[in-house]
Each structure stands twice: as C-alpha cells, then as structure tokens.
Amino acid sequence: LAKTTQPISMDSYEGQEVNITCSHNNIATNDYITWYQQFPSQGPRFIIQGYKTKVTNEVASLFIPADRKSSTLSLPRVSLSDTAVYYCLVGDRGGYNKLIFGAGTRLAVHP
Amino acid sequence: GAGVSQTPSNKVTEKGKYVELRCDPISGHTALYWYRQSLGQGPEFLIYFQGTGAADDSGLPNDRFFAVRPEGSVSTLKIQRTERGDSAVYLCASSVTGDRGDTIYFGEGSWLTVV
Numbered sequence: 001l002a003k004t005t006q007p008i009s010m011d012s013y014e015g016q017e018v019n020i021t022c023s024h025n026n027i028a029t030n031d032y033i034t035w036y037q038q039f040p041s042q043g044p045r046f047i048i049q050g051y052k053t054k055v056t057n058e059v060a061s062l063f064i065p066a067d068r069k070s071s072t073l074s075l076p077r078v079s080l081s082d083t084a085v086y087y088c089l090v091g092d093r094g095g096y097n098k099l100i101f102g103a104g105t106r107l108a109v110h111p
Numbered sequence: 112g113a114g115v116s117q118t119p120s121n122k123v124t125e126k127g128k129y130v131e132l133r134c135d136p137i138s139g140h141t142a143l144y145w146y147r148q149s150l151g152q153g154p155e156f157l158i159y160f161q162g163t164g165a166a167d168d169s170g171l172p173n174d175r176f177f178a179v180r181p182e183g184s185v186s187t188l189k190i191q192r193t194e195r196g197d198s199a200v201y202l203c204a205s206s207v208t209g210d211r212g213d214t215i216y217f218g219e220g221s222w223l224t225v226v
Binding site: 030031032036041042043044045046049051085087091096097098099100101102103104 | 115142144146152153154155156159161166167202204206209210211212213214215216217218219220
C-alpha cells in the first residue's frame, strides 16, 4: 500500500526555485513528514522534517497545509550539486519511527 | 562528530558463501535500522533494533538473513548461502530514541555483489 506519491522526475535550471509536492492522503495523526536527499553511491541524507504549517532550515523549506494530506519541499536557487533523488516519507504503523521509502523524485538540475 | 560507519564498503562474494556486514551507529543512538537498496529503487526496510533487541524484523526477506546487536551498539547483518539476487547496497541507520519525529541518520552503505 503506497504511503506517499511524488513525481518520478523533475528538471530545473541553476538558480531556479524547485518545488516538489508529495501526496500522503492517509497520513496518521501522529505521523511526521520527512524528506531525504540521496546522491549516487551514497546513503540518504536528512533534509527536513515537519508536522504542520511551515518549517525552514538552511537547506530547504517544507510547506504543509492544514489537512496534512500533502507537503511541498522547496529548494531555493538550486545548483548542479542539487541533482539527486528526493524522498518524501511519512511514518508507518507501529510505535516507532519506521521509514518506508518509495521510488522518490529524480531531480536533474541543468546549467 | 562521527556518523554511521559501515564496513566493508564493498564486498564481492561467490554464490552460496556466507557474508557479514557491520554497522557502527552514532554513539548514544539506541535505535538502529538496516535497509537494502537495489539499483534504481528506494531503500527497503529490513530490521529495526531498539537497544539489543530486534523490535521489528518483518522486512527480512527469508531465513537466510539474520542480524544481531549484542551490546546495543554495533550491529552485524549476516547473510547465509548468498544468492545473486542478494546483490544490493545494504544501508544501516541510527537515531537517538527511535521515537516518531526522531531524525534517522544513514551510513554510506555496504555494496554487496554476489557472483
């Protein structure tokens, strides 16, 4: 059963803002929304996490509407080094933080 | 500080052989996870440890796979009678408590190739 749905791929250009939207219609009350970035031949790297409204850190912003059925990862002014796979995750059933990965979104940033 | 450390980074083994993959989590992290990632796919959950005990091993594909964490820190993933289909990157991750909302940190993975 799919927990999240996100675009398979996206293309952008250097200096642009990139927004990746993820759907999670069945999110549970106690689920957090977490985004990871993965470069080839590396492990996933935590980007940002939120529960509701807006979260911002030095890397990205995460926008979560009131119904929490979707979220948008915003990457300001991307560079070539932002080319990676981005995963949107929500928790799974159980009393602990269990991340179930989908296929992610392959972002390609072009010069 | 040091991140999650995994050894070996690369392992090539023959079909039918036994393999051990080691994970050294971030110091003080009680929660430890193993994932497996095949080419072009997202990581697949294998097992979760809370302290020394395997709290959730529902992702282990069959009884050839086994993992231990005897002292609540280092963990070893053991694969018996390896098959070519076991070729993948095996990722270890850890977090402080394992509670929802707790950030999970991944290692760089152990690349296993079964020939």
